[in-house]
Amino acid sequence: MAWAQDEVRIFNNPRIVNLHSVEMQRKGYMAFVMSHRFGDFNDDFLHNFMGLDNATVRLALNYGVTDRLMLGVGRSTYLKTYDGYLKYQALRQGPFPLSLALFAETTVTTDRNYVEEEVQSFVNKLAYNFQFLLAKKIGHRWAFEVAPSFVHLNLVKTKASSNDIFSVGMVGSFKLSRSVDINVEYVYIPNAYFDGPAPSPLSIGFDIESKGHNFQLFVSNSRGMNGPRYLSTPTGDWLDGDIFFGFNISRDFRIKAYQP
Numbered sequence: 001m002a003w004a005q006d007e008v009r010i011f012n013n014p015r016i017v018n019l020h021s022v023e024m025q026r027k028g029y030m031a032f033v034m035s036h037r038f039g040d041f042n043d044d045f046l047h048n049f050m051g052l053d054n055a056t057v058r059l060a061l062n063y064g065v066t067d068r069l070m071l072g073v074g075r076s077t078y079l080k081t082y083d084g085y086l087k088y089q090a091l092r093q094g095p096f097p098l099s100l101a102l103f104a105e106t107t108v109t110t111d112r113n114y115v116e117e118e119v120q121s122f123v124n125k126l127a128y129n130f131q132f133l134l135a136k137k138i139g140h141r142w143a144f145e146v147a148p149s150f151v152h153l154n155l156v157k158t159k160a161s162s163n164d165i166f167s168v169g170m171v172g173s174f175k176l177s178r179s180v181d182i183n184v185e186y187v188y189i190p191n192a193y194f195d196g197p198a199p200s201p202l203s204i205g206f207d208i209e210s211k212g213h214n215f216q217l218f219v220s221n222s223r224g225m226n227g228p229r230y231l232s233t234p235t236g237d238w239l240d241g242d243i244f245f246g247f248n249i250s251r252d253f254r255i256k257a258y259q260p
Contacts (some may be wrong), residue, residue: 017183035076060072101220110218169185170186219243
């Protein structure tokens, strides 16, 4: 992205861990993204080759249509889920006191064991995620984001579960050096939406930026890697060791020559 002198870059990457950030894919560039979650620590971790035997993977492509609009598609092995999304940056810190981005996502779950065969229509496999991303950088090192979210599931497994789920994501980031950040990401989801304890996705990790690449290393209690999954599927308990080590790697490729 070509930044004006008075505009502020708040995060290194369009995605933090699970939550998206207010940042955008550069105009005319496509990013190939590989996300990986090893198996949880308390599931015979060593026997499963440090979680590799029961790992999940997501492959994705992001494209910067303009400096303010990006599109993305992805596919996860977890529940064999396809996702597509768009993000629009409405405000940028610098001219404004904060940055604001609007995010919309649709997923299709194709795992045949996820729901009973008699309700496996295409419509029932769909889910939606809408988010307002509000972020601000304070000084040279601190950055914060709040992400109110709404998820709609066309099909839920029990009558006690809700099709509509509201949540609030919160992110804190501290810049350790010019290219390394430490990020903490937490999502609060009220208990009222679930038949049992509500999930509370919590992720902690490092964001390492290099020329053309971005590396993210983290631990999280969420296996899902798209909104309708990590905001609706019960997650593990950190105190019980139900956590997953993971990484995201992205590589940028210029698709279209820059035109000022």
